[in-house]
Amino acid sequence: MKRIFTFLAMTAMILAVSCNKDDNGGKKDKNKDEKAGIALKIDGNFDDWAALKTEVVVSAKNDPNSPWDAVSEIRCCADADFVYYYIKFNKEAVKEQLENNETLPIRLCINTDGEFTSGYANYFLEAYDFIIEGALADGEGNFTDYDGTLHQRVDGSWTALLEPNNNLVAGKGEGNEYEILLARELFNNAVPADQKMGDEFYTGIRFYGNGGWGELSNMPNSSVEEGEGNGWGHLLKVTTVK
Ligand SMILES: [Ca+2]
Ligand SMILES: [Ca+2]
Numbered sequence: 564m565k566r567i568f569t570f571l572a573m574t575a576m577i578l579a580v581s582c583n584k585d586d587n588g589g590k591k592d593k594n595k596d597e598k599a600g601i602a603l604k605i606d607g608n609f610d611d612w613a614a615l616k617t618e619v620v621v622s623a624k625n626d627p628n629s630p631w632d633a634v635s636e637i638r639c640c641a642d643a644d645f646v647y648y649y650i651k652f653n654k655e656a657v658k659e660q661l662e663n664n665e666t667l668p669i670r671l672c673i674n675t676d677g678e679f680t681s682g683y684a685n686y687f688l689e690a691y692d693f694i695i696e697g698a699l700a701d702g703e704g705n706f707t708d709y710d711g712t713l714h715q716r717v718d719g720s721w722t723a724l725l726e727p728n729n730n731l732v733a734g735k736g737e738g739n740e741y742e743i744l745l746a747r748e749l750f751n752n753a754v755p756a757d758q759k760m761g762d763e764f765y766t767g768i769r770f771y772g773n774g775g776w777g778e779l780s781n782m783p784n785s786s787v788e789e790g791e792g793n794g795w796g797h798l799l800k801v802t803t804v805k
Contacts, residue, residue: 612649629785631780632653632780633656637649637651637767637768639766645745646747649740650740650741663772665702665775666699670771671743672693673766674764674766687783688785689798692716693754695711697711699734706736724754762805763801767796783796
């Protein structure tokens with residue numbers, strides 16, 4: 564009897580796994596939250612961010628004494644499959660940028676190896692080795708889906724490792740908020756073996772507008788005094804939730 568029960572239970576488990584797989588066409592689906600990771604959907608609704616446990620998210624708010632005020636806050640968290648970013652703009656600032664048909668380029672700045680002497684040493688207090696460059700708006704007054712090019716800092720210049728349209732990143736915006744997802748496996752397949760994203764990594768975001776590539780903000784930032792005159796802040800340290 565016990566053996567039959569075990570067989571039935573195992574059959575039920577296998578069926579459950581099969582159903583999940585069929586739902587997703589056999590692939591991992593970024594919008595499914597059945598995995599033991601972080602339950603976020605890239606859908607332009609931000610209630611899911613509010614529902615996250617605070618200990619899984621790192622964040623930075625704009626320092627009122629920084630040289631910038633266009634971005635109010637960024638948040639970041641990561642699970643085994645994805646890295647997630649949340650951006651909250653100053654309402655008036657983003658309205659003005661969209662009305663002026665800016666494309667709002669951003670650079671996700673990432674350091675994966677905990678080593679800060681190589682890479683790019685500007686705009687944050689630690690150097691970073693990778694950027695993902697793409698735009699948040701379509702240049703016609705609307706947020707657009709985020710896509711981007713992955714670059715690595717090599718010998719003093721940025722070298723493209725992965726072009727857009729590769730599903731490396733996705734993003735949706737609404738109102739004055741925007742959320743982004745980064746696929747870790749694609750990132751790690753593109754970068755050198757000794758710089759793959761591990762359980763801990765460091766990140767920040769650079770924001771542009773005001774005629775294309777005018778500096779809108781860097782996040783995290785600090786007061787001009789604390790940042791030794793430039794307002795630069797420390798990159799966020801992100802620990803993967805498993
Ligand atoms: Ca969402
Ligand atoms: Ca580094």
